[in-house]
Amino acid sequence: MKKIGPSIMFLLILVLASVWHSGYANEGAVKGSDLYVKHCQACHGTDGKGNGTFASRLNPPPPDLTAPKFWNRNGVEKKIAESITNGSGIMPPFKQLKPNEVDEIVKYLSDTFRPK
Numbered sequence: 775m776k777k778i779g780p781s782i783m784f785l786l787i788l789v790l791a792s793v794w795h796s797g798y799a800n801e802g803a804v805k806g807s808d809l810y811v812k813h814c815q816a817c818h819g820t821d822g823k824g825n826g827t828f829a830s831r832l833n834p835p836p837p838d839l840t841a842p843k844f845w846n847r848n849g850v851e852k853k854i855a856e857s858i859t860n861g862s863g864i865m866p867p868f869k870q871l872k873p874n875e876v877d878e879i880v881k882y883l884s885d886t887f888r889p890k
Contacts, residue, residue, distance in 0.1 A: 805875070805878045806878035806879050806880075806881050806882025806883075806885075807882050807886075809871070809875055809878060809879050809882070810879055810882050810883070813868055813871070813879070814826075814879065816828045817829055817832065817836045817865070818836045818837075818839055819836075821840070822838070822839035822840050822883070822886065822887035823838045823839070823840055824836035824837055824838045824839070832864055833864075834863065834864070836865070839883055839887040840887045840889065841889075842889050845888050845889065851880050851884060854879075854880050854883060855876050855877065855880050858871065858876050858879060858880070859871070859876055
């Protein structure tokens with residue numbers, strides 16, 4: 775068996791670390807993850823259960839993004855995108871986000887929190 779040189783091993787580690795960063799190899803999913811952390815996680819939580827740092831101060835609390843009931847609605851992805859863009863209840867609108875960024879967040883939510 776051939777040995778892997780140190781520089782090849784280093785490159786392999788870098789590639790694996792960048793994929794591991796968000797659990798996705800897809801650049802859009804990485805951006806969606808980063809955008810979620812920046813704009814959503816404080817209320818919706820790291821695990822999407824609506825238990826973020828600010829959640830206890832909100833009435834009503836943020837929805838549990840992992841609940842089947844949340845995902846079992848017609849056009850749920852479109853409704854999520856509209857909520858991000860226009861706000862929903864006490865959730866403020868995120869007008870500073872570009873449409874592709876909203877799409878990346880929606881994809882991240884679906885890939886990460888939708889029950890399989």
